[in-house]
Amino acid sequence: MAAHYLEFERPIAELEAKIEELQRLSETAEGGAMDAEIAALRARAAEFRVKAYANLDPWQKMQVARHPERPHFVNYAEGLIEAFVELRGDRKYADDQALVGGVGRFRGRPVVIMGHEKGHDTASRVKHNFGSARPEGYRKAIRLMDMAENFNMPVISIIDSAGAYPGVGSEERGVAEAIARSTQRCLTLSVPMVCLITGEGMSGGAIAIAAGNRVLILEHAVYSVISPEGANSILWRGSRTAEEAAKAMKITAHDLLKRKIVDRIVPEPPGGAHSDPAAMLQIAGDVLEEELDALEGLTPDQLRAARSERFYAIGRSGL
Structure with missing residues (x-):
């Protein structure tokens, strides 16, 4: 290729x-x-x-975040998780392959891992709906988090999505409600939750599985309530460009860290994660292990309180 x-x-x-x-x-x-x-x-x-x-300027960072050869969820699960067993379905309607998850061992530690999967070629992109989850995906995430709490396993979440799927069927089946409940479940978990934004972290489709104790972001990833194209269309009525929107929105890792929206920037290999996926997996694994170790001794009440305070502080900061 x-x-x-x-x-x-x-x-x-x-x-x-x-x-x-x-x-x-x-x-x-x-x-x-x-x-x-x-x-x-x-x-x-x-x-x-x-x-x-x-x-790189913000628009170039956006392009790198969308690079088709960046490691995706399946790469992180395969490279970091031993004995990974995928769990499918929301037990209500269907299985949504835009959001994949399961159980396994991360460096000897039993974990639940879940995340968006975009696919790597035409067939897999269609199968995974380009990483845009429907309500079933977020209800599956809730099911996985419930199981993590029942068995006292930490949660690792990998975020890389342009947003939840906005199709008619998705709206009819309550995608907004599913996103809200998934976000709520993240915030109420009694086990540690570490989230890693690896590419695009867009809109409610991202925050639904990113309301953890620690929110990490790869060096060239982005995180925002809307894409630059969407901001240009909705806020500026198409009078500017997506590039101008990206620069105005403060979506890069360094802007987000400065505003305390993320907790840590994970460095990428020279040339971005796609230039050396194996090195990227090693770096990400080391950082995830450090963060889980730091959260290990906290009680359920401490974990919930710290998580709530983290997100309340964003609203109080007057960004």
Whole structure:
């Protein structure tokens, strides 16, 4: 599969195309005649990548957050969770594969893990509805959280969604009510809950599984009540651009940390999570383990009180 390059990555794409061309030529050359040139180009591409990702504006961050090759929930579950068993269905209507969850062991610790799954190709994107959950997805999340509380297991939540699905059937079956109840269940849990925003964290579809004790965000992920395109359309009647909206909305990890909407920024490998998924999983796993260890000794009352205070403080801050 050909690599997917963003607009600002064009110089990197050109260098890597040149590297591939030289590698093909070197196969027919004698004694690695082009090895030095290939190594120099690789070093230059790596340097370009580091510089490009060190100075991203909010709209570029939005593009990176949506990159199709970023690790998704299935990658985190496979890479971090031993003996993962998926649990399906909301026991009321259906199974929604936009929101996936189950049980397993995270570095020896029994956990419930759930999150949005966007899919990685056409078939899986359709299957997972591009990560936009219907009411059944959020009712499944509630079921998983109920089970976590019953068996005293911490909850890990992976957030990456452009928002809940707004279709007619979704509205008829009460998506707003399902989101509200899922948010409420997060806030009332008596077990630790750590949330990690890995790509897009948009609207109620994100907060429904992100009202935890600790809210973490990857370095190039975004978190907002609405997408930049939606803000431009609804708030500005289409008179501006999504790029202008992204800059005005303060959706980047550093803006969110400054306003105490998130608790911690998780660094990504040079070039973003999609450039080295294995390294990203290792970094995320280490941070999740640290956060769960820190919450381990708290009582149920302390966990609920800290969670409530965390979110009340956002409203009191007058952002």
